[in-house]
Amino acid sequence: MSVESTEIHRSQFMRDVMAETPDGERLVHCLQCGSCGGSCPNGPDMDYTPRAIFSMIAANRRDDVLKSNTMWCCVSCYFCTARCPQEIPITETMYTLKRMAIREGKATEGDAPALARTFTGFVDKFGRAFEVGIATRYLMLNKPMSGLKSMGMGMSMFARGRLSLRPAKIRQTGQLQAIISKARELSKQERRSGGAS
Ligand code: SF4
Numbered sequence: 001m002s003v004e005s006t007e008i009h010r011s012q013f014m015r016d017v018m019a020e021t022p023d024g025e026r027l028v029h030c031l032q033c034g035s036c037g038g039s040c041p042n043g044p045d046m047d048y049t050p051r052a053i054f055s056m057i058a059a060n061r062r063d064d065v066l067k068s069n070t071m072w073c074c075v076s077c078y079f080c081t082a083r084c085p086q087e088i089p090i091t092e093t094m095y096t097l098k099r100m101a102i103r104e105g106k107a108t109e110g111d112a113p114a115l116a117r118t119f120t121g122f123v124d125k126f127g128r129a130f131e132v133g134i135a136t137r138y139l140m141l142n143k144p145m146s147g148l149k150s151m152g153m154g155m156s157m158f159a160r161g162r163l164s165l166r167p168a169k170i171r172q173t174g175q176l177q178a179i180i181s182k183a184r185e186l187s188k189q190e191r192r193s194g195g196a197s
Pocket residue numbers: 029030031032033034035036037050051054083084085086087088090
């Protein structure tokens with residue numbers, strides 16, 4: 001059962017994050033108990049644990065949060081969300097922070113943001129991920145030397161029928177693109193009007 005009486009200060013950054021996150025209004029009820037950080041399998045690789053991130057959001061440390069690698073280490077396992085006593089949408093908040101970091105040009109130029117952009121580019125176009133295309137485009141644009149080294153492994157997987165050299169497309173990609181385009185437009189409108197209700 002969650003505790004509703006403890007409300008923390010709403011910084012401008014917290015208001016922005018709340019507005020973009022489903023059930024984001026629950027962020028003000030974080031108790032700083034640390035269950036999220038303790039549950040996170042990738043906590044050791046993060047610049048700040050999820051608990052620390054919520055504290056920094058409350059303290060309006062926008063740059064520190066958006067330039068951190070924390071959300072990029074999140075693999076959306078939902079362990080933290082399941083264990084949070086305050087029903088705070090932690091995993092969804094990580095998605096919000098990724099979007100904000102990219103939009104505001106603060107994403108760390110590590111592997112994960114570039115990989116995420118490459119992945120969404122293919123999903124936008126074909127409606128599905130395309131492993132060979134993602135790996136090739138990502139490696140060639142970001143790590144050309146690693147790309148060359150990985151070619152042997154790619155060829156071996158192809159020879160065993162584990163990889164396709166052509167992207168599989170869903171039917172009616174036009175409809176998907178129209179949905180994505182509408183969602184982006186609505187998201188922009190929401191941001192302009194000060195966030196979701
Ligand atoms: S588990 Fe929930 S209440 Fe506890 S620190 Fe994390 S977000 Fe806050």
